[in-house]
Amino acid sequence: MNRKDSRRVGAAGAKPGGRRWLLLPTLLALSWGAQAQCAGPMNGEQYSACITQTVILPEQLRAREAAERGNAPAREPGREEIERAQAAAVARNGWGAYAASPGLAQIGRASDLSSRGKAEKAALKDCQDQGGKECAVLVAVDNECAVLAHNGGATHAFGIARRETQAAKQALEQCTRQSPDRLCRLQPLSVCPGQGVSFRGERVDPAVYARELEVAYDPRPLWGAVASDGRNLHFVVNATGRERAGALALADCGGSQCALLASAQKENQCLAAAWVPGAAAAPIVVENRTPGDARINALRQCASATGQVCAASPAQCSQRERAAAEGDGSVRASMRLQDVRAEDLRESLQPWVGMNSLDFTFMWSSPDKLEDGGDLRAKRRTLSYDYSIKASGKHPARPCWVVWDEVDGNLEAYALKGEGCRFLFKR
Known part of the structure; x- marks a missing residue:
């Protein structure tokens, strides 16, 4: 070489x-x-x-x-x-508990205590120390992880399992089934006493970790699509159905020149488009589980089809996309083709x-x-x-x-x- x-x-x-x-x-x-x-x-x-x-x-x-x-x-x-x-791991005391005031306004937690009574008492005190009134114990666990999923104060559910990831999955599934809008979130700090295993490092932001667990275990199938009028790209992700994603993308595009370039073939995927700057051909759209691969694979397919260096859009992902969602849960992104340059990856x-x-x-x-x-x-x-x-x-x-x-x-x-x-x- x-x-x-x-x-x-x-x-x-x-x-x-x-x-x-x-x-x-x-x-x-x-x-x-x-x-x-x-x-x-x-x-x-x-x-x-x-x-x-x-x-x-x-x-x-x-x-x-x-x-x-x-x-x-x-x-x-x-x-x-x-x-x-x-x-075989380091032995720790095995009891933990959650307590909360009405509507989950204040949430107290305790972990690694020697008895159920001590764990419940400590969780109640933690709730009260935050200003909580009428705090009550919600759950206590012995050598397992408890993870709380909730939709504000209206709906909540616990997942209980030896591993925190499995408990998070259970909590999201149960809360989603009970929630009218199916939009539950995880409480950032779980309780994993004793032999309960959390894979969150001590220096990792609990809110970021909870967010990634939500992305991983969201039980809802979410869909994406992209439309174009030849000058602009209009992405929709996190739609609750494949056909709905396509309809929203076309509605955002508007006008007689608009066409649906692609709808995701699988749920919870990332979409990216690539094209030759200045060329008349429609952009090539690729889907992938990860945003990095979606983008680079769009560029690879474009280069394969044209033999030229292409430009690519940022990837848009139906995975509890981290951008702010619309009222229906969908996420929209629009961009002008001429504003996206053929960048150096x-x-x-x-x-x-x-x-x-x-x-x-x-x-x-x-x-x-x-x-x-x-x-x-x-x-x-x-x-x-x-x-x-x-x-x-x-x-x-x-x-x-x-x-x-x-x-x-x-x-x-x-x-x-x-x-x-x-x-x-x-x-």
Whole structure:
């Protein structure tokens, strides 16, 4: 390979920018053997870091490879396996409780106490210390996690399970069934006493973590669509039905020149469009589970079809999209085609230098190759992403790989390898 086809960008002087994103809890398919490696005298943050570095990223790759082979995904560990693994962790007192004033105006919580009575008393005091009147105990748990989902003060439900992620899923499902508008939220701080397991690190913002659990376990199917009049793109995401998403996109576009470019084929997907600036051809729309992959795959398909460098819209996602929703829960985004430039995607990669690799995989999916020398606890690994452009008509296939160096769980530097990268990353 010609050396000019491979450039490495390091972290010298770089300040990680933007918001930190968490790994989706749906990826937490843990094996007993790897959990056992993380047993011993460590605090909650150390335990979470050990699990994520020794298990989650390798498990992501295995699941992806299994899906590509058509195999069934890896099974969830059995209850006995989970209990054995958790019994090896540092023992803590096992009782916790929630208390609240009417309408959930004030919510008190307590954890890691030696008896139910002490936990309930502490939760009531926490509620009262916040100014709560007529506080009452809502739930008490013994060596399990309790997660509260609510829709204001009108509807609420608890999920109770050994793992916080499973409890969050239960709480959202139950609250959604009971709520008239099906828009429940998670209380940021859960209760996970004793052997209850939370994967939130101690330095992670509880509100951000709760938000990501909502994205992961929202039981509602949400849909997206995009329409255009040749000058503007009109996205709609988070619609409650596929046909409704298309109708809203066309209504936002308006006029006789409007056409529906695409409706998502699957629920809870991200949509991105790509086109050749100044060309008359309609934009190509791609859907994907993650925003990073949706955007880069739109650029790849556009380059494959045209043989040219394309511009791409920001991805719009039907996953409890983080933008403000309309009254019906949908999210709208409009943009003029001429205002979107053919950008250098290195601008999207550079902020990740120095950031945690698991946060990156949430936004950009699992790597196509993971090299760790066979050592799951290796401090240095290589994560490789295949962004090659497929052959189409008169245009040949063009290889492109983005190769990340990972050190102690953080992305240290990346290299662009292959002639096809010039269509995605300015050289």
